Amino acid sequence: MGKTKVSPRQTDVLLCVGVTFVLAVVVTSQEGHAGHVNPLAYLWAVGLGLLMLIRRSHPVLVLVLTTLGFFSYYMAGFPAIGVAVPIAAALYSAAEMGHLRAAIVTGSLTLGLSTAYRVAVGQSVSLVVGYELVTHAALIAAAIALGHSVRVGRRLRRRTEQVSRLLARQGEQDQLAELREERMRLARELHDSIGHSLSVASLYSDVAREAPSGEQRDDALDLVRSSITDASASLRRTVAVLRGSGSFDSDAGLEQVDRLGVAPTAAGYDVDVQVSPVDVAPEVGAAAFRLVQEAITNTLRHSDGRRITVRIGPGAAGELRVRVADDGTTAVPPQIRAGHGLSGMRERVTDLGGTLEVDAGPGGWVVEAAIPSAPAASGRTTTTGSAT
Numbered sequence: 001m002g003k004t005k006v007s008p009r010q011t012d013v014l015l016c017v018g019v020t021f022v023l024a025v026v027v028t029s030q031e032g033h034a035g036h037v038n039p040l041a042y043l044w045a046v047g048l049g050l051l052m053l054i055r056r057s058h059p060v061l062v063l064v065l066t067t068l069g070f071f072s073y074y075m076a077g078f079p080a081i082g083v084a085v086p087i088a089a090a091l092y093s094a095a096e097m098g099h100l101r102a103a104i105v106t107g108s109l110t111l112g113l114s115t116a117y118r119v120a121v122g123q124s125v126s127l128v129v130g131y132e133l134v135t136h137a138a139l140i141a142a143a144i145a146l147g148h149s150v151r152v153g154r155r156l157r158r159r160t161e162q163v164s165r166l167l168a169r170q171g172e173q174d175q176l177a178e179l180r181e182e183r184m185r186l187a188r189e190l191h192d193s194i195g196h197s198l199s200v201a202s203l204y205s206d207v208a209r210e211a212p213s214g215e216q217r218d219d220a221l222d223l224v225r226s227s228i229t230d231a232s233a234s235l236r237r238t239v240a241v242l243r244g245s246g247s248f249d250s251d252a253g254l255e256q257v258d259r260l261g262v263a264p265t266a267a268g269y270d271v272d273v274q275v276s277p278v279d280v281a282p283e284v285g286a287a288a289f290r291l292v293q294e295a296i297t298n299t300l301r302h303s304d305g306r307r308i309t310v311r312i313g314p315g316a317a318g319e320l321r322v323r324v325a326d327d328g329t330t331a332v333p334p335q336i337r338a339g340h341g342l343s344g345m346r347e348r349v350t351d352l353g354g355t356l357e358v359d360a361g362p363g364g365w366v367v368e369a370a371i372p373s374a375p376a377a378s379g380r381t382t383t384t385g386s387a388t
Contacts, residue, residue, distance in 0.1 A: 012053050019089045020049030026081045041078040044069055048086055055093035063099070063106050066090035070110065082132075083114045084139030091140060095147030103147065107140040184347065194235060201228050202300075252289035253282065257312060260293055269299075269306055276313030280320050280373045287348040287371060288312055288322050294345055295324035295367040303328030305364050319354070319370045328364040345369075 006014075023045035027037060048069055051062045070086045087110055094103040111133070118128045201224045254275055261271035280288075292310055299308055305328030315321035345367070349356040354371035 008056065012055060015055070015089060016049045016052040018049075019052055020045050023048060023081060023086060026085060027079055029079070037079055038076075040076070041073070044073045044078070048089075052089060052093070055090070056097060059094045059097035059099055060102055063090045063094045063102060067106055067110055071113075074114075083111055083136040084143070088139060088143040092143045092147040095144045096151050097147075098151060100144070100148055103144045107144060111136055111140060187344075198228075252286040252293075254278070254280065254285040254288060254312065257289055257292055257310065260289075260296055261308070261310070264296060264300065264308060269308055271308045271310070273310040274312070275310075278312075278314045278320060278373070280371075284320055284352055284371050284373060287352055287354075288320060288369075290348060291322050291345055291367065291369055292324055295365070298367075299324075299326045299328070299365060303365050305329070314373075315370055318373045320373055322367075322369045322371070324365075324367045326364045329362055 024042055027041045027045055048066055051065055051069075055062045066087050067090075070083075073081070073086070087107065091103045091107050094100075094106070115128055115133055119125055205224055257275050258273050261273045265271045292312070296308060296310075299305060303326050305326035307327040309323075309325050311321070311323045313321055345358075346356055349369050349371055352371050354369055357366075357368045359366045
């Protein structure tokens with residue numbers, strides 16, 4: 001069963017009843033007073049108790065009124081009720097509400113004045129100073145300390161809850177960041193693999209349409225079918241990952257770069273691929289493969305060139321150098337655009353701490369990248385020109 005939480009208002013009501021009851025009991029005991037108790041004395045008990053109902057909104061006012069009520073009680077000649085008992089609740093409330101200095105000053109002043117008065121009217125010094133002063137001082141200090149500790153504990157719990165909420169929110173943000181990163185990775189893979197396959201399929205469709213013989217047409221259509229099958233397989237893998245029932249295992253790597261020239265070669269392009277032996281991390285090899293794949297796709301889509309050269313090998317300072325160029329020429333350099341293809345290449349290279357340069361001019365399309373053989377945490381990309 002869960003615990004019933006007491007509201008602040010209920011706490012104040014309970015404190016009101018408690019103060020009234022305790023003071024009424026002390027008044028009834030008639031300490032130091034002969035004869036019957038004046039019923040008006042109980043009005044002070046009720047009044048000091050009722051002040052607890054406004055102790056949160058007006059703690060200093062409650063402290064002042066309680067002190068005045070304490071002195072007026074004794075001035076009226078009512079039975080002695082001590083010093084600490086009537087003002088303890090007000091001191092506690094002031095300290096709890098953050099008025100620690102006011103509580104200490106008021107408690108010290110009240111205790112000092114009452115002690116001096118009792119000694120001045122002839123009460124036993126040994127009793128007032130030697131015994132009761134220590135007892136009252138201890139009770140006053142305890143009330144103030146309790147109120148302050150409650151305030152500190154409440155603030156500590158509030159800070160702890162804030163930290164817990166911040167940590168939980170940070171955890172949610174980290175999860176969202178991981179999901180965004182995974183989504184971007186899938187988007188790049190999907191764009192590169194399916195985009196390349198569909199570009200090849202489109203290329204072979206043109207070949208089949210212009211083929212002079214039925215055999216050449218059939219071969220081209222087979223290649224169209226094969227490219228579409230590859231695109232469908234990539235799409236199914238991506239959908240499986242999004243549904244949480246699979247993982248996207250890319251087969252991209254430096255050892256697979258040679259096969260990227262097969263389709264353009266069959267379509268009549270002069271493709272020269274040279275990959276020098278180099279030891280790189282798997283993610284670096286995959287990025288190089290996708291970079292070459294996207295560059296070739298751009299040539300098939302946008303360039304009028306017929307020759308494609310691919311060079312991959314070691315560079316300075318342990319870098320992997322990738323260069324893809326074609327011999328397409330245009331009268332006017334094409335408009336520079338930042339499309340999904342260039343964005344994907346930029347993200348891949350930058351994530352691995354490398355640099356990227358893309359240029360489209362009279363000499364054709366040129367894509368050059370330098371990627372650290374071991375992936376870096378971050379990097380910067382330099383781009384001139386674009387591909388889509």
